[in-house]
Amino acid sequence: MPKEIRVGLVGYKFMGKAHSHAYRDVAMFFSSMKAVPVMKAICGRTEDEVAKAAKIYGWQSYETSWEKLIQRDDIDLVDISTPVNLHKDIAIAAAKAGKHILCEKPMAMNLDEAREMLEAAEKAGIKHMIGFNYRRVPAIALARKLIEEGALGRIYHFRATYLQDWIVDPNFPLVWRLRKEFAGSGALGDLGAHIIDLARFLVGEFERVTCATKTFIKERPEASYVTGLTARAGGKMGEVTVDDAAIAIAEFKNGALGSFEVTRLAPGRKNCQRIEINGSKGSIFFDLERLNELQFFSREDKDYEQGFRTILVTEESHPYLKAWWPSGHIIGWEHAMVHQIHDLLEDIAEDRMPTPNFVDGLKCQEVLEAMDRSSREGRWVRI
């Protein structure tokens, strides 16, 4: 019989919904798990909304205070899917209460917070994970496998963009993600955190960075409420206190060069996370908008047959795919969330530390902080 892991989730918007779905479906597709989730309670401030979410998503109960959720005896794992400004307090309290933690990215508002969180978690001896879900997109997991097998040889280049366009309209309102006090940073933290983590996952540790950030649209209509992406515009204008875009150059400890660019102002680029890695023996390319595909070029193919091959990552021989549909039946964005929950539960059952965990969250935060400082001080910053 699989072990039961009782989950309490804080947050019920975009991330809360995606996590709920993963808990709900994981055991249907991964049918021989060592641990299965029990959806004990979901938590949010607004009672009628969280009550509705509990019902729709399938949670057994709800809470309106995260402090109360954490104190419940029937919770083993606390899932933190709130805006960034709440991560630290919830995580430290959960750790103190001996709960395992899954925390959304970016880990914290700043490096100091991240350090406190890691310290608390380590002291408590709990399992912890950061929600860098893209590590579990099958194509990315396959890329990692190819790199580990040496298919790319020595890595020369890591090149990533994460482009979106959801605030290109100057009348898009001042939601929480555009305010420093809630979000910590803008595109840099939100989008940059993902590609920094993937760089660490696929290439290795950073040595130094230089970075420029920019806020192109400095004022926006104040939102009638600040949570949620879909807030309606009010009459007054407010200041945008985070970056719209950031570009960084990095050097990795292994000598590779990295380039990073994130923006929320690229019309037509909806979720355009693209990653290319060039090594001495080959290259890979990934695009999140076509997340079921991985492009791979090998210099070891016969000379006149060489070309980027588009691997449709839907075969049983591909990571995670055995759980899903027959060959050629593509999966969606949220499936990587299911994989994340799967791996987390297995790790807890097996008493292993998950990855990426708070150490990874912290190291990502170090890079983000270095980029931010570099952009303010106009110089290279060592990690």
Place this chain on the structure above:
Amino acid sequence: MPKEIRVGLVGYKFMGKAHSHAYRDVAMFFSSMKAVPVMKAICGRTEDEVAKAAKIYGWQSYETSWEKLIQRDDIDLVDISTPVNLHKDIAIAAAKAGKHILCEKPMAMNLDEAREMLEAAEKAGIKHMIGFNYRRVPAIALARKLIEEGALGRIYHFRATYLQDWIVDPNFPLVWRLRKEFAGSGALGDLGAHIIDLARFLVGEFERVTCATKTFIKERPEASYVTGLTARAGGKMGEVTVDDAAIAIAEFKNGALGSFEVTRLAPGRKNCQRIEINGSKGSIFFDLERLNELQFFSREDKDYEQGFRTILVTEESHPYLKAWWPSGHIIGWEHAMVHQIHDLLEDIAEDRMPTPNFVDGLKCQEVLEAMDRSSREGRWVRI
């Protein structure tokens, strides 16, 4: 309060699983439905397997006899996800028992069966639907909308292929889909049915067809059991009694020309359902392996700006997408199944006949039968 529709599902393999998932998740994403499913019972011949499926998929109970399932008072809707050879008997019995029906495609082993089924359903006055799920891929629904708006003008060409490669290995065993007594036909019925239905959905009724079919690999190792895609090879060879591939030319009643090609022997084509339509004002192109995209060319764009635009069909303004994730977060193959269940339940709640229904299933069967006859007799066949 939404109405509850109590569902009994026959079949628990590929289709049974996909349907189960749809019932399980539909109300989580479409949050204001007029009817919600209750997963009453799942049915299959092998008790331990169906029991396990019931548990994993979330069904309240299971049956090992479909006859018994159909007699249960607590079932409103019977979902037929079995091999084709069982469709007729189950459907007719379910109709007689007054149950609504969702039946997988192709509808029947032949046209006579389909006629019997439709007759029974009409006599019983039940709601019926055929599982042509691809009508509910958002990009296809968008294509239909564009056509209805006149964006393509007068239709000249419908061009579809549905290519797979899962039996390209001559040692792939003789599973039920390769035996006429279980499957009725091969690629023609399995893959052809989908693109014939989409042709009817997007262009209109068929006038006449000519067709060639072919079985390239005439013998295969007998499977130790005949259900399931993953059967292991045994020692003896058996005859493949269905087609590996089929090509057809069609004329539509509105004068358009159609071309159709299906095969299971196209290496690298995993689920390559591609549809192109050319009209007097523009064209559209769709590829199921990139199901979140629709290509659209309009002659009404400024002359030097004309080009096929790749619409990433993940916006709130696109069909069904409001239920899912933010812009740019792609959905997977099984989501169209969720849309299908959503629309079916809404139709039942609103006392509307769903589409595609048994009439559509029958008309598709007429075209399949005409193609089959054409291929045997070497001549054009009128529908």
Place this chain on the structure above:
Amino acid sequence: MPKEIRVGLVGYKFMGKAHSHAYRDVAMFFSSMKAVPVMKAICGRTEDEVAKAAKIYGWQSYETSWEKLIQRDDIDLVDISTPVNLHKDIAIAAAKAGKHILCEKPMAMNLDEAREMLEAAEKAGIKHMIGFNYRRVPAIALARKLIEEGALGRIYHFRATYLQDWIVDPNFPLVWRLRKEFAGSGALGDLGAHIIDLARFLVGEFERVTCATKTFIKERPEASYVTGLTARAGGKMGEVTVDDAAIAIAEFKNGALGSFEVTRLAPGRKNCQRIEINGSKGSIFFDLERLNELQFFSREDKDYEQGFRTILVTEESHPYLKAWWPSGHIIGWEHAMVHQIHDLLEDIAEDRMPTPNFVDGLKCQEVLEAMDRSSREGRWVRI
């Protein structure tokens, strides 16, 4: 010292220009040819236009009568780049005069003409070639090489479309290509001839065909003159006497299935010649609008690395490419014409019969005729 081949060209419009360019440039890029062209004379009916063409294209002289051109002693090779209705007379006269012949495709107005032409050429013992230029697109030549090496294994499917849209506007005038008396047929002969020849080049001989043709737009404004693509519309309407589109199914002698579709009414498809071949070991895909690329899928790649590779056919290891630019610098449409002239001249110098020659032209004509008959009689026609 390379041999000099003295050329006389009949026709100075699209094909005449493309051939002129090839003669002009071939020896600049293929620098160690055994024979080089001397551009002796160009021929056309309208003196001031042909005189201007002679000057611009670099011909030493011009003629206004093809009969006179053929009688000139200083001509070794006659290049027939006229509308189809003139091919036969010129070719037979040229053969009788002992000139080598390059004749544009399709070879003739009908099969009888083609037979006469071949007979005359064989009797005269001259070298003859048909201008199926696409055999010499490097990506197609590479496809042939892969097939000959067995990279695709046994061929199951040949699938080709050739889609254009240049007459989609109903006001496009009735140019010579839309009149049976000048062009012989419409899309079938013009576009179909190319893909039929490529099918023979890549797969082998045809066994039988069935075909449908269609003229969607039956009347068009009469052109003020009938040669040239760019004729202006006059006031009166005239009947379109050739097909706008054709679809055919074929069986090859080796058992493969073929599908063919051509049209001039596919908005956005400008020169969309696409070819896919599926065999037991792999597949290839080609698109003339991206003629520098060949897609190749091999089942012999490691299972989790399989995918269509996009070979950028610009390497020295690729056919013809050594003559051109460094890796990655793409070539254009007209370069295949240069390759054609190169190979023709080398063959003449080496006293070899070129390919494709009048035998290939005739065999293509047999298939075209069978398709035409099939479309008129509504039945399969054996080649």
Place this chain on the structure above:
Amino acid sequence: MPKEIRVGLVGYKFMGKAHSHAYRDVAMFFSSMKAVPVMKAICGRTEDEVAKAAKIYGWQSYETSWEKLIQRDDIDLVDISTPVNLHKDIAIAAAKAGKHILCEKPMAMNLDEAREMLEAAEKAGIKHMIGFNYRRVPAIALARKLIEEGALGRIYHFRATYLQDWIVDPNFPLVWRLRKEFAGSGALGDLGAHIIDLARFLVGEFERVTCATKTFIKERPEASYVTGLTARAGGKMGEVTVDDAAIAIAEFKNGALGSFEVTRLAPGRKNCQRIEINGSKGSIFFDLERLNELQFFSREDKDYEQGFRTILVTEESHPYLKAWWPSGHIIGWEHAMVHQIHDLLEDIAEDRMPTPNFVDGLKCQEVLEAMDRSSREGRWVRI
């Protein structure tokens, strides 16, 4: 009658050949030019090679001393297609001799040289052009047109890479392009110059830059001769004295952000110059390996029809295309060279200063120099 411009070309390798081809063919395709080239003389150090080049390319005579070429009375235009280290001396001498100049890019070994060249040219009152040929790729010219029309609105982002892989093999020899004394710099000057110029062409002037450069492979086999890409490896190892790769961030005077990356170590990227521009109203994307295509996204399209459209830039309504083949017949890399020569000759005929000219060359050099300094000093450098 068109004016005749008598040309003397220095250099006969890659660039010399490409320029020769352009002079040879330009008047064949642009048939009503106000000035036509006369290919007077080609110049190179090695007599037998330059003599052969003269013959093959179609030059009337040759010289082995550029000084002598420049003194010839029958030369109006000097074309400098040599390694960079010779640009300055030839250009200044040519200017003093009153010849117009076309000089390959990058303009000079350093900024001082570029200044001297410009000064000499301005003093002499000659016409001068720098060979940034990619401005004349039709898709790029179309991009410029769209931007000038305001189709992108306010520009936020310019993003360019120029990736190649021709030295990824560590045994590739130490050719002149890898030695600072001949080439000035590596990927930065060779590839970077192109995308810097395109940034200026499409977005505007640079404000400041920060940059990192890297030489991954520090030693290579010495080449038996140092000119030419295809030199054979000798036994001894020599030091690579230029960069293999460079990444830069830029801010433009108009507030836009720019990112630039060049490398010669990206397996599979053969000539991968990609440019994306994001503005408030739309985006464009270009890839030199598919140079006949321009992708364009417009926020002004109907919301559910928005998508990147792939414009096949082969229509008469597109820049330069009227001179070439019918719609859909793609052109190659060298055609932009033909356009460059066309525009240069027209400018000379009309007594207009060409663009890009030495001022543009100088401004590009300023940016290159700033990037180089930034990379050495580890800080932002103002232009």
